[in-house]
Amino acid sequence: DIQMTQSPSSLSASVGDRVTITCRASQGVGEGLAWFQQKPGKAPKTLIYDVSSLYSGVPSKFSGSGAGTDFTLTISNLQPEDFATYYCQQYYAYPLTFGGGTKVEIK
Amino acid sequence: EVQLVESGGGLAQPGESLRISCAASGFTFSDHYMDWVRQAPGKGLEWVGRSRDKANRYTTEYAASVKGRFSVSRDDSKNSVYLQMNSLKTEDTAVYYCVRCVRLGIDYVPDPWGQGILVTVAS
Numbered sequence: 001d002i003q004m005t006q007s008p009s010s011l012s013a014s015v016g017d018r019v020t021i022t023c024r025a026s027q028g029v030g031e032g033l034a035w036f037q038q039k040p041g042k043a044p045k046t047l048i049y050d051v052s053s054l055y056s057g058v059p060s061k062f063s064g065s066g067a068g069t070d071f072t073l074t075i076s077n078l079q080p081e082d083f084a085t086y087y088c089q090q091y092y093a094y095p096l097t098f099g100g101g102t103k104v105e106i107k
Numbered sequence: 108e109v110q111l112v113e114s115g116g117g118l119a120q121p122g123e124s125l126r127i128s129c130a131a132s133g134f135t136f137s138d139h140y141m142d143w144v145r146q147a148p149g150k151g152l153e154w155v156g157r158s159r160d161k162a163n164r165y166t167t168e169y170a171a172s173v174k175g176r177f178s179v180s181r182d183d184s185k186n187s188v189y190l191q192m193n194s195l196k197t198e199d200t201a202v203y204y205c206v207r208c209v210r211l212g213i214d215y216v217p218d219p220w221g222q223g224i225l226v227t228v229a230s
Contacts, residue, residue, distance in 0.1 A: 031213050043220035050212035095170045096154040
């Protein structure tokens with residue numbers, strides 16, 4: 001199985017900050033990498049697919065990049081509604097696997 | 108509006124079986140892959156399994172942790188997908204999400220997700 005490792009597991013940031021979350025795969029996943037946002041008690045929402053494609057309706061403050069085994073999610077101009085937990089997922093190979101999550105908290 | 112509504116969760120004892128369902132509406136169900144993803148209390152997301160569409164002969168894929176115990180099936184006439192869970196273990200306790208998969212880019216993108224349903228396995 002492909003292991004997905006996210007870092008950091010949590011971070012504190014202020015409104016207006018730019019934050020970057022990293023996801024590393026144990027082997028190459030091509031372009032099969034997505035990012036999700038989950039707020040407490042809610043179902044996840046899709047933000048990014050195919051490494052850098054913005055899902056419909058997702059604001060352009062979210063961006064994804066990377067290649068091979070190393071990927072990043074960047075959130076610009078952090079707003080109160082962006083404080084949540086973020087997960088990466090690889091869909092290059094079965095079984096599909098998620099990273100452990102990164103909780104973005106208010107400083 | 109796309110809607111996914113899970114049902115059938117609850118309490119089961121270790122070793123027992125349980126079937127949860129997901130009723131879909133607002134889209135052509137038969138054209139879509141469907142996933143199940145779970146989340147243990149206070150933990151991260153874990154992909155459980157997938158049902159492909161009719162064009163792909165309803166084939167399925169599973170996580171290693173549930174392979175041989177869980178099975179995903181669907182009834183396109185009822186716009187529903189099911190997760191049959193056998194030989195349940197305490198570590199199967201989780202909120203189970205039903206997820207539609209959309210063909211985008213190079214593969215299938217999961218969206219949207221149902222509201223989730225809690226399955227508790229305890230004696």
